Amino acid sequence: xxxxxxxxxxGPEVLExxxxxxxxxxxxxxxxxxxxxxLNYIDTYHRSGLYxxxxxxxxxxxxxxxxxxxxxxxxxxxxxxRVSYAGTPLGAYSTHRNYPTKNxxxxxxxxxxxxxxxxxxxGLTTFYLLxxxxxxxxxxxxxFHAAAGGVGQIFGQWAKTLGCTTIGTVxxxxxxxxxxxxxYDHVINYNKENFSEKVxxxxxxxxxxxxxxxxxxxxxxxxxxxxxxxxxxxxFGNASGPLSPINVPKLxxxxxxxxxxxxxxxxxxxxxxxxxxxEILFEKVLAKKIKIEIFKKYxxxxxxxxxxxxxxxxxxxxxxxxx
Ligand SMILES: NC(=O)c1ccc[n+]([C@@H]2O[C@H](COP(=O)([O-])OP(=O)(O)OC[C@H]3O[C@@H](n4cnc5c(N)ncnc54)[C@H](OP(=O)(O)O)[C@@H]3O)[C@@H](O)[C@H]2O)c1
Numbered sequence: 568x569x570x571x572x573x574x575x576x577x578g579p580e581v582l583e584x585x586x587x588x589x590x591x592x593x594x595x596x597x598x599x600x601x602x603x604x605x606l607n608y609i610d611t612y613h614r615s616g617l618y619x620x621x622x623x624x625x626x627x628x629x630x631x632x633x634x635x636x637x638x639x640x641x642x643x644x645x646x647x648x649r650v651s652y653a654g655t656p657l658g659a660y661s662t663h664r665n666y667p668t669k670n671x672x673x674x675x676x677x678x679x680x681x682x683x684x685x686x687x688x689x690g691l692t693t694f695y696l697l698x699x700x701x702x703x704x705x706x707x708x709x710x711f712h713a714a715a716g717g718v719g720q721i722f723g724q725w726a727k728t729l730g731c732t733t734i735g736t737v738x739x740x741x742x743x744x745x746x747x748x749x750x751y752d753h754v755i756n757y758n759k760e761n762f763s764e765k766v767x768x769x770x771x772x773x774x775x776x777x778x779x780x781x782x783x784x785x786x787x788x789x790x791x792x793x794x795x796x797x798x799x800x801x802x803f804g805n806a807s808g809p810l811s812p813i814n815v816p817k818l819x820x821x822x823x824x825x826x827x828x829x830x831x832x833x834x835x836x837x838x839x840x841x842x843x844x845x846e847i848l849f850e851k852v853l854a855k856k857i858k859i860e861i862f863k864k865y866x867x868x869x870x871x872x873x874x875x876x877x878x879x880x881x882x883x884x885x886x887x888x889x890x
Contacts, residue, residue: 568586625657633649678849707731707775709726776797
């Protein structure tokens, strides 16, 4: 058995693949043999220390695999079940692990486990962003940053199923077509064009009611310019760096804007929440309303390269790690 650990925060080189042996699962845990592991931008925050962890620690927040053992109190899962999960405790970058059943879901037979490993973080996040943080309505125009990325590709398709007009931003011309394929009606290369001017042009000067921003530092202030009066800024990530403290009188007050900084654990902490979100997600995937194309598969031993590629914006869509 092998797992990736970090003993200090830092660049991709702090990721170390190690042999280990696994104890039996605790009463409410199962032992999972991973078939695929989700690669997510949040993993880089855990590694770098932007989200500090107690060290040394395992790492990785999303996986899919087969149950090999069940703890004594586990009733709803059995050996042989195909399962996936997202969230803590970390440790998904591994061939095998123990995991509490709290966040675990059974994967429908017709969804491949490699696809399942792309869905739980990115898909469940999309669910709560569009249905809970701000409940979009048919006919609304929404703006999503980093539209060709992992969350971006699911978000664009999901927003279309809800009848939205979608504006996406991307960091290079090669990503424009990718974003269009995955549900964006308008795509702006924000490294070439002033995206707030373009958004106002597209919306006839009105602005959008909601911006979903996982880029953070570099897009924050211009995103506020894209919002209509009483619009809501949903800041759900920091790919370009964390936000500075917000100057409320200058930035929010003139248009009466709302600001929210959501995370999965606030929306997906109960069994009911996870079931509701994953059932809707799986339905959309099975109905092919959300199509997933795995952009790249990395071997676990190439985890350092995977993090380098993710942080240098070379990954166009969902990527997985094969243990
Ligand atoms: N709050 C939550 O619950 C939650 C859950 C899941 C994900 N997230 C957040 O959602 C965002 C997307 O996650 P993901 O895993 O799907 O990643 P991703 O979108 O595949 O990758 C991040 C993208 O951010 C863009 N970016 C802009 N400036 C960047 C910079 N300076 N350095 C690196 N990338 C930059 C890049 O796209 P371009 O080249 O097109 O700009 C890059 O491809 C992340 O911020 C993540 O933390 C939040």
